[in-house]
Amino acid sequence: EVQLLESGGALVRPGGSLRLSCSASGFIFSLYDMSWVRQAPGKGLEWVSSISYHGEDTFYGDSVKGRFTISRDNSKNTLSLQLNSLRAEDTALYYCVSRGGGDSFDIWGQGTMVTVSS
Amino acid sequence: DVVMTQSPPSLPVTLGQPASISCRSTQSLVYINGNTYLNWFHQRPGQSPRRLIYQVSKRDSGVPDRFSGSGSGTEFTLKISRVEAEDVGIYYCMQGAHWPLTFGGGTKVEIK
Numbered sequence: 001e002v003q004l005l006e007s008g009g010a011l012v013r014p015g016g017s018l019r020l021s022c023s024a025s026g027f028i029f030s031l032y033d034m035s036w037v038r039q040a041p042g043k044g045l046e047w048v049s050s051i052s053y054h055g056e057d058t059f060y061g062d063s064v065k066g067r068f069t070i071s072r073d074n075s076k077n078t079l080s081l082q083l084n085s086l087r088a089e090d091t092a093l094y095y096c097v098s099r100g101g102g103d104s105f106d107i108w109g110q111g112t113m114v115t116v117s118s
Numbered sequence: 119d120v121v122m123t124q125s126p127p128s129l130p131v132t133l134g135q136p137a138s139i140s141c142r143s144t145q146s147l148v149y150i151n152g153n154t155y156l157n158w159f160h161q162r163p164g165q166s167p168r169r170l171i172y173q174v175s176k177r178d179s180g181v182p183d184r185f186s187g188s189g190s191g192t193e194f195t196l197k198i199s200r201v202e203a204e205d206v207g208i209y210y211c212m213q214g215a216h217w218p219l220t221f222g223g224g225t226k227v228e229i230k
Contacts, residue, residue, distance in 0.1 A: 095166060
């Protein structure tokens with residue numbers, strides 16, 4: 001079964017840091033570009049970041065550029081997102097999704113919740 | 119950035135009747151390889167989104183054929199030929215042709 005399983009979400013104070021992880025199974029992870037998409041409570045979908053299948057190319061939305069870092073470990077079928085300098089507006093459900101540009105996001109995880117609040 | 123504009127934002131529908139959602143982009147979504155990277159997603163309440171359509175009109179595996187996508191360039195449409203109860207939720211268009219990747223604001227489909 002194709003599956004993406006996120007973890008790492010938590011309540012964190014403004015200015016704090018967090019690391020999200022996504023474990024992939026059921027497909028050849030190393031052949032897929034991967035991404036993170038987030039959804040603030042009651043709001044729409046926002047693309048956050050993407051990484052190429054080999055990990056050499058990364059892309060970020062303007063709202064997270066310089067604060068978030070996407071990475072992957074193909075030997076462990078794992079995608080990560082390091083979140084630094086967190087702000088209240090980063091509060092959202094973060095989804096791990098397959099692919100990036102092009103035929104985007106055919107596989108979705110269940111999401112992991114990040115809450116930034118004092 | 120490419121702005122994706124969906125209409126209407128809310129769509130009350132009658133079971134068994136057709137429904138149509140429009141999506142417009144501020145730039146052409148035709149990529150250098152000739153493909154048009156316009157995707158449609160459906161999110162049921164409390165669930166993760168699911169991709170329905172990619173490259174304007176190609177249905178994902180398991181998507182009922184009552185769903186169809188059409189359009190070109192900057193104007194696109196998602197149609198449901200006969201709405202069923204399970205079709206409620208929010209529909210999003212999304213472009214994969216230009217960075218940053220962008221979504222439309224969503225169309226909430228509900229049963230009258």
